Amino acid sequence: MRIVVCVKQVPDPNAGVARIDPGTKRLVRDGVPNILDPGVEVALEAALQLAEAGGDNTVTALAMGPESATEALRRALAMGAHEAALVTDPGLAGSDTLGTARALAAAIKQVGFDLVVCATESTDGYSGMVPGMVAELLGVPHLSFIRQLSATGDAITAQRVTAHGYQTLRCALPALVAIASGSHEPRYPALRGIMAAKRKQIATYDLAALGLGAADAGEAGARERVLALQPAEQRSAGAVIEDDGTAAARIADFLQQRGVL
């Protein structure tokens, strides 16, 4: 089975508040530490477990982003992905979700696939739109918010989290699955994996190689235009007290004032 995992590089969420460039109205990615999206690590783990469960399987990590996104791909290789590919082109800057999906889908077709694995939503953009769009463009079904996944022959069975419990889904391959956060514990890359990852070749694709034009992706193809940025409404600060043994009574007073006690 050929598994392609869509991996995204994101600004490190633990490195402070993400900044937006007021001029370009885009997320500032330069000069901030970037990492492999923690949600993608979970998805990659699910893909690796599926690949290790038996059969002749390959896992390819695929990223769209600037040249520096190779670092995220190296991390994916170090975790155990067999191959890696990068979609990169100056014309892709400013892509909206559909532009991103077009680029990824075109690359996935070239790599070849039976199963595509994504995270449910990215840590920086969190639109959650890309997986369904990629699946539609590939003409395959997609199974979202999956916490458990198994393959038998050319079909998969998956457990999908719902607002009230879960669903069991069945689907024939080829297909795309989006993995739920927290559903798998990502492995820590071993030193041997890190060393081997450094030596691996990373295939790259630009827009021309994917047969895409300027209107398909990038700023020129983007349909969502940001007109202005406004400050978000903030809650007005209340009282902060230090617990000196009376905090429980103070909270009870507050609950009574608010009429819920």
Next chain:
Amino acid sequence: MWVYGESRDGQPTPVTLELVSQASASGDATVVFLGAGAAGAAAVAGEYGAAHALVDENPVYDQYLALPAVDALASLVAARQPDLLLFATTYDSRDVASRLAARLGCGVVSNATGIEAVDGGYRVLTPWGSETVAVCEVTGGGTAIVLARPKAFTATHTGGSCAVEQFTGQPGAGAQAVQIVETVEEVAEGPSLADAKVVVSGGRGLGKPENFTLIEELADLLGGATGATRAVVDAGWRPYAEQVGQTGVTVKPDVYLAWGISGAIQHLAGMKNAKAIVAVNRDPDAPLLRNADLGVVGDALKILPQLIDEVKRRRNG
């Protein structure tokens, strides 16, 4: 403006009614319901401002994931060309919206918290981080797709009624690709988290899953619901149904009590519109304390049992 309606047991979901009311505020609102109970749900949507409803009660929409709905909507949208199609930011709606956008080449704005009609178009507000809101428009013509956050808008009962039109969606054979083999509902006791007047939530600061019995006991005493952060849901301490935040439930209770929760932006997205917030955290720099009406720097595991006793005492005294 159109709304893709979600229903449960023949009733529109609360967020569907919020979207219907919002859509009707800027003109004629049309709502689409698919699957069992669609017509009944449409009638209720009429009471919240929908002028028209398009319904197809074919059970295929309930038996297979997303694809039959995408087929049905794609032909409706292509034929009737609404300016804007509103979806709720839920996993079910997102599956349909993302594929539909790719199939029809629509522009999309997700996580919207506001929509304003401006001459000939719409402006959509969407939060970017905790400090900024982006004002967006969808360019290039055609139907725009907007996914709106639950509780961003208010459902208003107008007591009206809508014209219900039955249509036949004709999903293609390929639409039956993802079969729903089994649906399991884990029913929680007490009031529903989304509608509760009091929500008592715990985070990783509670240390271990067993300590959530304190959260349950306090919620029970106050007639409220229990909530959790994604950190503890991911750790398997609490079920996903209790997750409050951007990727969980959005709540707007009279009082939200947060115990051992740091206040990450994704958690705040689901509760910062509570009428009042009480937060207890050991760390004086925890972001949630800055958003609280009453913030307590202290040990949740010490204060929780004291508060439970105090509440019992005041109840009985």
